[in-house]
Amino acid sequence: LNTFIEDLSKAMSQDGASQFQEVIRQELELSVKKELEKILTTAPSHEFEHTKKDLDGFRKLFHRFLQEKGPSVDWGKIQRPPEDSIQPYEKIKARGLPDNISSVLNKLVVVKLNGGLGTSMGCKGPKSLIGVRNENTFLDLTVQQIEHLNKTYNTDVPLVLMNSFNTDEDTKKILQKYSHCRVKIYTFNQSRYPRINKESLLPVAKDVSYSGENTEAWYPPGHGDIYASFYNSGLLDTLIGEGKEYIFVSNIDNLGATVDLYILNHLMNPPNGKRCEFVMEVTNKTRADVKGGTLTQYEGKLRLVEIAQVPKAHVDEFKSVSKFKIFNTNNLWISLAAVRRLQEQNAIDMEIIVNPKTLDGGLNVIQLETAVGAAIKSFENSLGINVPRSRFLPVKTTSDLLLVMSNLYSLNAGSLTMSEKREFPTVPLVKLGSSFTKVQDYLRRFESIPDMLELDHLTVSGDVTFGKNVSLKGTVIIIANHGDRIDIPPGAVLENKIVSGNLRILDH
Helix, strand or coil: CHHHHHHHHHHHHHHHHHHHHHHHHHHHHHHHHHHHHHHHHCCCHHHHHHHHHHHHHHHHHHHHHHHCCCCCCCHHHEECCCHHHEEEHHHHHHCCCCCCHHHHHCCEEEEEEECCECHHHCCCCEHHHCEEECCEEHHHHHHHHHHHHHHHHCCCCCEEEEECCCCHHHHHHHHHHHCCCCCCEEEEECCCEECEECCCCCECCCCCCCCHHHHHHEECCCHHHHHHHHHHCCHHHHHHHCCCCEEEEEECCECCCCCCHHHHHHHHCCCCCCCCCEEEEEEECCHHHCCCCEEEEECCEEEEECHHHCCHHHHHHHHCCCCCCEEEEEEEEEEHHHHHHHHHCCCCCCCCEEEEEECCCCCEEEEEECCHHHHHHHCCCCEEEECCHHHCCECCCHHHHHHHHCCCEEEECCEEEECCCCCCCCCCEEEECHHHCCHHHHHHCECCCCEEEEEEEEEEECEEEECCCCEEEEEEEEEECCCCEEEECCCCEEEEEEEEECECCCCC
């Protein structure tokens, strides 16, 4: 009897606790709803509908955030994807191309994720406007690639930029310079969501403006927002009306993400007659990619699992290159009709990423985000394609910038390809120290970009500058201690060398 009473009281107290939590949750939702309604009243009439859509979207996301507890995947259910669910690129390519490749291309739209700022590289404004090669920006190279396609195949592949409220104005100003190019360019904006106070979980924003003290109160909610904002913008319907069937989505800073005709042909003319609604390009992990999201089989569907979703006890296993051999490049091919269907059914399910930030004034906030690839499980007949590493060439840091500016790559019609003069296809590992973080500092430290054709590994730390026509081969490590400076003289050839201490060569 005692045991029974104990069990009963335990159950009642657990029930009581969960009821209490439910009351708290409802109270919080009500408070947030009131705050959002207050913010909406400050919207000017021409922005009212748009702001209302944004705030409704945020409320749905916030509701889900309060419902979900703990890591969003049950580790025990994660399985390796079935063999045929990730196809090798060679097999896709071996099918060749049909004679009517132009008509296939005319069904395609290229979408670039253009919401990011260049702040991590010390630049103001959109990242896509940073010069990466021969004065060309990421955006220049993208437009050149698509124009080359349209001219070569006599097609009309448009470019769509998903901007954020941070990048929209600057990007639109620049677009005028492409008015004579053979590429139709459209833009739409990501949603604008309010950051929330980490303690109170209430929005930081007091009104809709995003200037003055409200500058840091808003954020673009990750690239998973593409489905809703593309649909809400009306552009999705317009493109379907023009006969477009697939979008190729990628990050604008991934210089390897060019339109691949073999993958497009596989989508439009599938060998088994059944079209894929979603294709994710994955590539083999190296030690540098251990944190990248990976494709798994989960409850009978392909699912993208990110490191943030992994229970702590399994993080090392997740990072293992032997168990999870591939990672997501964020190059995605998605059916427009499927996006419309799933949006109308409110059936796109993406895990919430909770991103903690500290504002300039020291306030701790969180922003709720989603990732575009996480929706793979909502689409029918999804597929992974294991592509060559050359399709993943992101420029996140000045170390990456050094690689793409160097003679390792040659530039042709906006596309970068590894130089044929390099004897092995792997990219050297480059680590530039904090003196090189900002683009302007980095550019000041190189009189010209070194010859890197035979380089395996470069580490540079401290106050180091490079003269003209320097050649780096094998493993080169250059370390200037605090207070010292190293000037690598013009014409120097460094092969398997460690340079440390102080080296200054002054003009006589």
